[in-house]
Amino acid sequence: MNKKLNRESIPEIGLLGMNHKTAPVELREKFSLNDEKITQYMNRLHGEGLAESVCVSTCNRVEIYFASNDMEKALDSILRALEEISDLPRKDFESILYKKYSKDVIIHVLTVTSSLDSLVVGEDEILGQMKDAYRKSSKEKRTGQVLNRLFHYSFKTAKKVRTETEIARNPLSVAYIATELAKKVFEDISERKVLLIGAGEMGELILKYLTKYNIKEIYLANRSFHNAERIAGGINREAHIIALTDIPAAAISADIIISSISTPDFIISQEQGREIVKGKNGQPLFMIDIAIPRSIDPATGRLDNIFLYNVDDLQTIADENLKNRLREVELAKELIEADVDEFYKWYEGLFVVPVIVNIQQKFEEIRVNELIKYRRKRLKHLTEEDFNIIEDLTNQIMTKTLHNPIMYLRNLDAGNEKEKKSMKDNVRIVEDLFGKGAIR
Amino acid sequence: MFYLIFWATVILFLSASVFSVLSLKTDEDRYFPAVKYIFFAALPIELCLGFARVYYSPGSGFESIVSSIWGFFYMLALSLTLLLFYLFFSKWKNQWKSFIVIILPFITMILIVSAPFIESPRKVMLNAENMVVMNHFVTAHIFFTVAGELFFFLSFVGSILYIAMEIQLRKKTSMKLMYKLPNLESVEKFNSWSITRSLYLLSIGIILGLTMTMMAYNTVFLGTAKEAHIFFSWAVIFGIFILRRLKKIVSHKINIINLGMFIIIMSLFIFTNIFITKGFHGFK
Numbered sequence: 001m002n003k004k005l006n007r008e009s010i011p012e013i014g015l016l017g018m019n020h021k022t023a024p025v026e027l028r029e030k031f032s033l034n035d036e037k038i039t040q041y042m043n044r045l046h047g048e049g050l051a052e053s054v055c056v057s058t059c060n061r062v063e064i065y066f067a068s069n070d071m072e073k074a075l076d077s078i079l080r081a082l083e084e085i086s087d088l089p090r091k092d093f094e095s096i097l098y099k100k101y102s103k104d105v106i107i108h109v110l111t112v113t114s115s116l117d118s119l120v121v122g123e124d125e126i127l128g129q130m131k132d133a134y135r136k137s138s139k140e141k142r143t144g145q146v147l148n149r150l151f152h153y154s155f156k157t158a159k160k161v162r163t164e165t166e167i168a169r170n171p172l173s174v175a176y177i178a179t180e181l182a183k184k185v186f187e188d189i190s191e192r193k194v195l196l197i198g199a200g201e202m203g204e205l206i207l208k209y210l211t212k213y214n215i216k217e218i219y220l221a222n223r224s225f226h227n228a229e230r231i232a233g234g235i236n237r238e239a240h241i242i243a244l245t246d247i248p249a250a251a252i253s254a255d256i257i258i259s260s261i262s263t264p265d266f267i268i269s270q271e272q273g274r275e276i277v278k279g280k281n282g283q284p285l286f287m288i289d290i291a292i293p294r295s296i297d298p299a300t301g302r303l304d305n306i307f308l309y310n311v312d313d314l315q316t317i318a319d320e321n322l323k324n325r326l327r328e329v330e331l332a333k334e335l336i337e338a339d340v341d342e343f344y345k346w347y348e349g350l351f352v353v354p355v356i357v358n359i360q361q362k363f364e365e366i367r368v369n370e371l372i373k374y375r376r377k378r379l380k381h382l383t384e385e386d387f388n389i390i391e392d393l394t395n396q397i398m399t400k401t402l403h404n405p406i407m408y409l410r411n412l413d414a415g416n417e418k419e420k421k422s423m424k425d426n427v428r429i430v431e432d433l434f435g436k437g438a439i440r
Numbered sequence: 441m442f443y444l445i446f447w448a449t450v451i452l453f454l455s456a457s458v459f460s461v462l463s464l465k466t467d468e469d470r471y472f473p474a475v476k477y478i479f480f481a482a483l484p485i486e487l488c489l490g491f492a493r494v495y496y497s498p499g500s501g502f503e504s505i506v507s508s509i510w511g512f513f514y515m516l517a518l519s520l521t522l523l524l525f526y527l528f529f530s531k532w533k534n535q536w537k538s539f540i541v542i543i544l545p546f547i548t549m550i551l552i553v554s555a556p557f558i559e560s561p562r563k564v565m566l567n568a569e570n571m572v573v574m575n576h577f578v579t580a581h582i583f584f585t586v587a588g589e590l591f592f593f594l595s596f597v598g599s600i601l602y603i604a605m606e607i608q609l610r611k612k613t614s615m616k617l618m619y620k621l622p623n624l625e626s627v628e629k630f631n632s633w634s635i636t637r638s639l640y641l642l643s644i645g646i647i648l649g650l651t652m653t654m655m656a657y658n659t660v661f662l663g664t665a666k667e668a669h670i671f672f673s674w675a676v677i678f679g680i681f682i683l684r685r686l687k688k689i690v691s692h693k694i695n696i697i698n699l700g701m702f703i704i705i706m707s708l709f710i711f712t713n714i715f716i717t718k719g720f721h722g723f724k
Contacts, residue, residue, distance in 0.1 A: 164470070166616070166619075169619055170614070170615050170616060170619075171615070177615070180615065181609070181615075181618075183623060184605065184608075184609060184615075184618050184621075184623050184624070185609065185623060185624050185625065186623060186624075186625050187623055187625040187626040187629070188625075277690070281687050282687035282688075282689075282690060282691060284624060284625070284691070301610075304690035304691075304692045304693070305690045305691065305692065307609050307610070309612060313612040316612060316613060317612065317613065317614065317615055320613050320614040320615075320616075321614065321615055321616075323614075324614060324616050
C-alpha cells in the first residue's frame with residue numbers, strides 16, 4: 001500500500017511550551033536553549049516517541065512543536081528533557097507550561113508567527129525566529145509531512161496578516177519613529193545632511209537608523225571630540241566633527257538635526273531658528289530634540305518649514321501607534337481563523353482520505369471479482385453489450401451504497417481533542433465495517 | 441441609450457470615489473485595487489459617452505460636444521480622467537493613491553453637475569466668420585486652455601495634500617494617516633511640475649485665442665467675462681509660478697495661496713460659464 005495513504009503513519013500534532021505570559025523571566029531563562037543544545041535534545045527525543053519536531057527558543061518563549069503517533073510517550077519524553085534542561089522537578093514547572101493538541105496547535109503557531117502573541121504586537125522579529133527554528137529542524141531532518149506544511153502555512157499567514165492589516169505598519173520604537181517621520185518630510189533621505197548634537201545614546205541610535213539610508217553627509221557636534229570620534233566609528237561612516245560654536249552655521253546646511261545635549265540655555269533659540277529658515281531658502285528642516293532639559297527652543301517648532309519633535313512627542317506617537325496596532329488585532333484574528341480552518345481541513349483529510357480510498361478499493365475488488373466469476377459461469381450466455389450494462393449497474397449500486405459512509409467520513413468534524421478522539425474512533429468503526437481486512 | 445451610458449459612468453466614478461476615500465480612511469490594501477479596477481473600467485465608458493452624444497445628436501456631430509454647455513463639462517471630466525490615467529503611468533505613480541481621493545470625487549461632481557444641462561439648448565453661437573476661424577484654431581485653443589486650467593487644478597490637489605501632511609506632522613499624534621499621504625518634498629515637486637505646465641499650456645491657449653479674436657474681430661480683447669477670467673487665471677498662475685521659482689516665501693504659504701486662488705478662480709469659472717450668456721464665448 002502507498003505509504004502516504006497509510007492512516008497509521010499520520011502523526012498527531014502537539015505543542016508544549018511557555019512564554020512571557022505564563023512564566024516569569026527567572027523561570028524562562030532556565031529553559032533557554034542554544035542551537036547546540038536544541039540539536040542534542042531534539043535528536044534524542046526523536047528516539048523517544050517524537051516523529052517530527054520544531055523547537056523555538058527565544059527570550060520570550062520556549063516551545064516544542066511536535067508530531068507523534070504516541071502522544072503520551074512523546075509528552076513524557078519532552079517533560080523528562082525539560083527536567084534535565086532546567087534541573088527542576090516536573091512539579092515545579094508543569095503549571096507554567098501550556099499543552100495544546102490538534103487544531104489548538106494550528107491556531108497557536110499561526111498566531112505566534114503572525115506576531116499576535118508577542119510582547120510587542122506586530123513586531124517582525126518573531127517571524128524570523130520561527131523561520132530560523134523551522135529551518136534548523138528541517139535541515140536536521142526532524143520535520144516531516146505535517147510540520148513542514150504547518151510551518152510553511154504559518155509563514156504564509158504571517159505575510160498575509162502583515163500586508164492585509166496595519167498591524168506592523170505603525171512603528172513603536174522612538175528611534176525608528178524619528179526616522180519614519182524624516183521620511184515623511186523628505187523624498188529621499190540619502191540626499192540629506194544630518195547634524196547630530198551631543199553624544200546621547202538615543203541620538204546615536206537615531207543616527208544609526210538614518211545611516212541605513214546611506215545619508216549624504218554627517219556632522220557631529222559635541223563637547224568632547226573623543227566621544228564624537230567614537231560615534232563616527234560606531235556608525236562606520238565618515239563624519240565632519242565640529243565644535244559647538246559652529247552649530248548655527250552647520251544647521252543652515254543640515255536637513256535633519258538630532259540634539260541630545262544638555263545645556264543650561266537652548267542650543268538653538270527661536271531667533272537662531274528664524275535665521276536658519278532664512279538661510280535654507282525654502283527647504284524644510286527636521287529636528288529631533290531628545291535632550292532633557294530640552295536643547296532646542298520649542299517655539300522654533302512653530303516656525304514655517306521647521307518640524308520639531310521632542311521625546312514626549314515621539315512617545316505620544318509610539319503610544320498612538322500601539323493603539324492602532326491593537327485595533328488591527330481583530331482583523332488579523334479573522335485572517336488567521338480562515339487559514340486555520342483551511343489547514344485543518346487538509347490535516348483531517350490525512351486521516352480520512354486513506355480510509356475512504358481503502359473502502360472504495362475493497363468494494364471495487366469485490367465487485368470486479370464477483371463479475372469475473374459470474375461472467376465465466378452463470379452469465380456466459382450474455383453478449384458483450386449486455387455484460388457492459390451489468391457492469392455499469394454494479395458500479396452504480398456500489399457508488400450509491402458507499403455514498404453515505406463516505407460523506408459521513410468527509411463531514412466528520414473534530415474541533416478539540418475530545419472530538420478528535422471520537423472522530424478517530426468513528427473512522428476506525430467505518431473502516432472496520434467496510435474497509436480492507438473487514439470483509440474477507 | 442445615452443442616459444444609460446451617462447448614469448453608468450456616474451455610478452462608476454461615484455463608486456471609485458467612495459472606495460478611494462475608504463482606502464484613505466481604512467486599510468488601503470482592501471479598497472485600492474477596487475478603485476483601480478473601477479477607474480480603468482470607467483475610462484472607456486466615459487469615452488463611449490462622448491461617442492453616444494455625437495451619435496444621438498444627428499447633424500451636429502462633434503460640434504455638439506465642443507459648443508454645448510453639457511459638452512463643456514464632459515470635456516472637463518474626460519480630460520481630468522485622461523490626466524489621471526497619465527499620472528498612473530508617470531513618475532508620480534507613487535502619489536496616485538493620494539491624488540485619486542480628491543480627483544475622483546471632483547470628476548464625479550462635474551458629471552453630476554452636468555446632468556441638468558444634458559438637454560439644454562444653450563450653446564456657443566458662432567457666426568459665419570467665426571466658423572472659418574473655429575475650424576482652424578478653436579479645438580487647439582480649447583484643448584490648451586482646458587489643459588492649462590486642469591494642471592492648475594492638479595497643483596490645487598497637491599496643495600491640499602501638502603497642507604494635510606503638514607497638519608499631520610505638526611499634530612504629532614498618530615502616524616496612521618501619514619502612511620496614506622505622500623511626503624512633503626515630493627508633493628512640492630509635483631506642485632512645481634503642475635504649475636509650470638499649467639502656465640505653459642494656458643499661455644499657448646491664450647495666444648491661440650488672441651490670434652482667433654484678432655482674425656475674426658480685428659481686436660485682441662472683446663471685453664467678455666470669459667476673456668477676463670482667463671487673463672485673471674493666467675496672472676494668478678504666473679504669480680504662483682514666480683513665487684515658487686524665487687523661493688522667497690515658504691512652501692506652506694505658497695500652498696495656502698494656491699488653494700485660495702484656485703477656489704476663487706473655480707468659482708469665477710463656474711459663474712462665467714453658466715450665468716453669463718453675453719459675448720461670443722457665452723453659452724446662449
